[in-house]
Amino acid sequence: MKGLTMNFKILIITLLLPFSVLAKDELKIFTYGSFNSDWGPGPNIEKEFESSCNCDLIWNTADSSGALLSRVKLTNNKEGYDILLGLDDSLVDEAKKNNLFIKHSVQTDGLDIGWKDEYFTPFDYGYFSFIYDSDKLNQPPISFKELAERDEISIIIMDPRYSTPGLGLAKWINQIYKDEASNFWSEIQDQIVITSKSWSDGYGLFLEGESDLVLSYTTSPAYHSLVEGSTQYKSLKFKEGHASQIEVMGILNNASNLDLARSFLEFSLTNGFQQHIPQGNWMYPVLNLKESQKEFYDAAPLPVSLDQVFPSSEEKDSWIASWEKSIIE
Known part of the structure; x- marks a missing residue:
């Protein structure tokens, strides 16, 4: 009986060993x-x-x-x-x-x-930027100042309350304009034709021809070029620098x-x-x-970079408030 019990134990150990070894x-x-x-x-x-x-x-x-x-x-x-x-x-x-x-x-x-x-x-x-179709926009703006002066240029952005690029744009504008950020938002408000909840929605509408510019990243043209073989999509290069x-x-x-x-x-x-x-x-x-x-x-050449920013919740709220103020006004 002892021999049978021992053999049974050996059998169990033998069966379990591969699982423990392979785990x-x-x-x-x-x-x-x-x-x-x-x-x-x-x-x-x-x-x-x-x-x-x-x-x-x-x-x-x-x-x-x-x-x-x-x-x-x-x-x-x-x-x-x-x-x-x-x-x-x-x-x-x-x-x-x-x-x-x-x-x-x-x-x-x-x-x-x-x-x-x-x-x-x-x-x-990455760096936030605006993407444009070079077949349609021959003379792209080279600064935020020029963008605001070009009333004919339409823009799609994302909602900074829900979208990372949307918040990125709010950060970008705040880094450049600081206390005057709300005023700049007001200057471009009439040019913003769509504020989408997500990047994918906004970018898709841009590709369908709903605007001249769309908020995205400087790397977006690389996808179009290397995956789709299309070189018409370009990133604006703003002389003030780009937020990262x-x-x-x-x-x-x-x-x-x-x-x-x-x-x-x-x-x-x-x-x-x-x-x-x-x-x-x-x-x-x-x-x-x-x-x-x-x-x-x-x-996707690297743009001029602004300083890195690691905002507190309060700072992010202030960026969003600047954007919201421009909508109300």
């Missing part, structure tokens, strides 16, 4: 939907990381960067996500105040942008796999991750890849 650690990343879409950088980044980590990278998604932060604030990350990937610089201050993230130890010197932050590491960046957007990631303070999370943050600042950003997320990588990604930079 992999999981890294759970919470990001916005387009990042892990079939056309986004997520699938290729997943393959690159899994080839060296012997782990399973599991994506979870929300509609937008704002929705990412709202979710983890609401639930205190009860889902057990390890990393939140996709906040932008307008949400960094709010994220820190809610004590949702732990400090990292990743070296961020030598990046293509200046960056010093204890909680977040950058993975891409930096996208970041951070480790959540109740992450279930800290070692893997730290490894992924390190990996995100290597070529294995960064090479998939230009023609995957259509933003600039934070590593200098101007040689290997020459066609991208040729199609």
Whole structure:
């Protein structure tokens, strides 16, 4: 009887052993939907990381960067996500105040942008701009001042209360005009023919011919050129400079796999991750890849940059208030 019991135990151990040997650690990343879409950088980044980590990278998604932060604030990350990937610089201050993230130890010197932050590491960046069809607009404005003087030019923007580019424009105007921001909004109010709730809605209407300009990013022409083979879409180059957007990631303070999370943050600042950003997320990588990604930079040259801004909730509210005041007036 003892021999039978021993054989049974050996059988159970033998059956269970392959599962324990094959079991992999999981890294759970919470990001916005387009990042892990079939056309986004997520699938290729997943393959690159899994080839060296012997782990399973599991994506979870929300509609937008704002929705990412709202979710983890609401639930205190009860889902057990390890990393939140996709906040932008307008949400960094709010994220820190809610004590949702732990400090990292990743070296961020030598990046293509200046960056010093204890909680977040950058993975891409871009610049807000207006896109135009060069077949229709032969003499594009070269400054905000000229834009306001050209009453014949129609514009589509996004609502700064709901849209990242919309808030980006509010930041941009505030950086240049400061206390006179409301006055400038009033000057261009009659030229704004549509204020869409989302970037995709607004950009789609522009492509249908509903305006001369649409708020977007300096990298938008690269997509048209490299994917569609169309070179007529251009980015305005304003001599005042362009406001930036930096996208970041951070480790959540109740992450279930800290070692893997730290490894992924390190990996995100290597070529294995960064090479998939230009023609995957259509933003600039934070590593200098101007040689290997020459066609991208040729199609989306870097503009004159304004200083980085990491606004508080109060500052964002003031930007939006300047825009709202121009509508009421």
